[in-house]
Amino acid sequence: MTEQTDHWETSQKILVILAHPDDPEFFCGATLARWARAGHQITYYLLTCGDKGFNPTTHPEMTPEKLCEIRYVEQANAAKVIGAKPPLFLNRADGYLFPDLDLRRDVVRIIRQHKPDVLVTCDPQTLFATYGINHPDHRACGQVVLDAVFPAAGSPVFFPELLKEGLEPHMPKEVWCSLTSQPNATIDVTDTWDIRLNAVLEHKTQVQDVDELIKRFKARRTEDSTVMNIVNVGYQSTNYYAIDIKGGKLLVDCGWPGTLPQFSAELKRKGIAINQIKYLLITHFHPDHAGLGQELKNSGAKLILMEKQVDFIVPFAEFFRSKNYPYVEIRRDDNLILKFEESRKFLLNLGIDGEMIHTPGHSDDSVTLILDEGFAFTGDLHPVFVLPEEDAISRASWDKIHQHKITRIFPGHGG
Numbered sequence: 001m002t003e004q005t006d007h008w009e010t011s012q013k014i015l016v017i018l019a020h021p022d023d024p025e026f027f028c029g030a031t032l033a034r035w036a037r038a039g040h041q042i043t044y045y046l047l048t049c050g051d052k053g054f055n056p057t058t059h060p061e062m063t064p065e066k067l068c069e070i071r072y073v074e075q076a077n078a079a080k081v082i083g084a085k086p087p088l089f090l091n092r093a094d095g096y097l098f099p100d101l102d103l104r105r106d107v108v109r110i111i112r113q114h115k116p117d118v119l120v121t122c123d124p125q126t127l128f129a130t131y132g133i134n135h136p137d138h139r140a141c142g143q144v145v146l147d148a149v150f151p152a153a154g155s156p157v158f159f160p161e162l163l164k165e166g167l168e169p170h171m172p173k174e175v176w177c178s179l180t181s182q183p184n185a186t187i188d189v190t191d192t193w194d195i196r197l198n199a200v201l202e203h204k205t206q207v208q209d210v211d212e213l214i215k216r217f218k219a220r221r222t223e224d225s226t227v228m229n230i231v232n233v234g235y236q237s238t239n240y241y242a243i244d245i246k247g248g249k250l251l252v253d254c255g256w257p258g259t260l261p262q263f264s265a266e267l268k269r270k271g272i273a274i275n276q277i278k279y280l281l282i283t284h285f286h287p288d289h290a291g292l293g294q295e296l297k298n299s300g301a302k303l304i305l306m307e308k309q310v311d312f313i314v315p316f317a318e319f320f321r322s323k324n325y326p327y328v329e330i331r332r333d334d335n336l337i338l339k340f341e342e343s344r345k346f347l348l349n350l351g352i353d354g355e356m357i358h359t360p361g362h363s364d365d366s367v368t369l370i371l372d373e374g375f376a377f378t379g380d381l382h383p384v385f386v387l388p389e390e391d392a393i394s395r396a397s398w399d400k401i402h403q404h405k406i407t408r409i410f411p412g413h414g415g
Helices: 023-037 064-082 101-114 136-153 190-200 210-218 260-269 293-298 307-321 340-349 392-402
Strands: 013-018 041-048 088-092 118-122 174-178 230-232 241-245 248-252 277-281 302-306 336-338 354-358 367-371 375-379 408-411
Touching (some): 013 023, 013 101, 023 041, 023 064, 041 064, 088 101, 101 136, 190 210, 190 340, 210 340, 277 293, 307 336, 367 392
Parallel strands (some): 041 088
Antiparallel strands (some): 230 241, 241 248, 354 367
16 A cells, blocks of 8 residues: 655645535545645535435424535535635535436536646445445446546547537546545545544534544544553652643643642653643642642643532632642632533544543542543542442442543542
């Protein structure tokens, strides 16, 4: 198999001809995003508007006409995310594409109008795809595009009526077929995989289960993919975890008040600068887990608060007023406050896959960070084997955690 075959020396005009809205993003969105960011010009031409794209979550009052209009907008939004030009549509009947001469002529016209250097379509030989039986429109589209490319698009004797329209023959230099079971090229799309996912999520009428889609996309990886980088930067018997995110680190918990120099030294020892910490998540408001909250905010970190935790900031400050600790009170007007159901989308924007869940037991404000890698950051939730039988709250929290197929626990203390 050939690797990295897209090292073009000059900007390329890339024309994507596929059957439906969402096909570009589902079939090859990460590759298209890679090309857009390399400076290539990408134009979508879709043969239908996808007006028959009904599924179990479609509103009962939806009509094909309404769905068509919605999908025009969804595809325009998705193309913008990818970095493509506003999409164009041939508006053939969805579900009824057939690679006859009339459709072939239309595709030859499109090729001659746009004169692409590179043409992208789908493999007409794919009868079965990873999701099941391949849609007949996909196969018909792939066949008619390839039939149009050769021998018709570059020859003056095919469809001579197009010459009267001023459309001279044009032959693309390359043709790329997506959705194939016979790949002969490999492209590294690690840097644009999340762009593809965000573009697919613009197709709201077609995504039936957002969380399941995200999990499925994030499960796609090569055998040599690296495991998420997690560094324990704890001290004084408490664990604090720095997790790689886009542009920096997410820190889970922080140290006692007045220990910022010690914390900074531990970060430096682990090769982390304090200004790399972009976000701070506190699992619960106890002194050894939240004491440096405001000081880290002053260093540039943004404090993430789950809604259940907001009311605990004031009593946390009141606790220190009677103690001899140099506590810097956490400001309440500049934090990022999230609902639990919003946490997955938020983490996705940071480049990691997971969610925050409420796990009371050790304290009512306790939360756990779940990563889809199979990791759980549980703070001070006591292990099950030490829990008394009557502690139903903690046991229920552990049940909730293990619903996520956890393979490794990152506790607040110990290992």
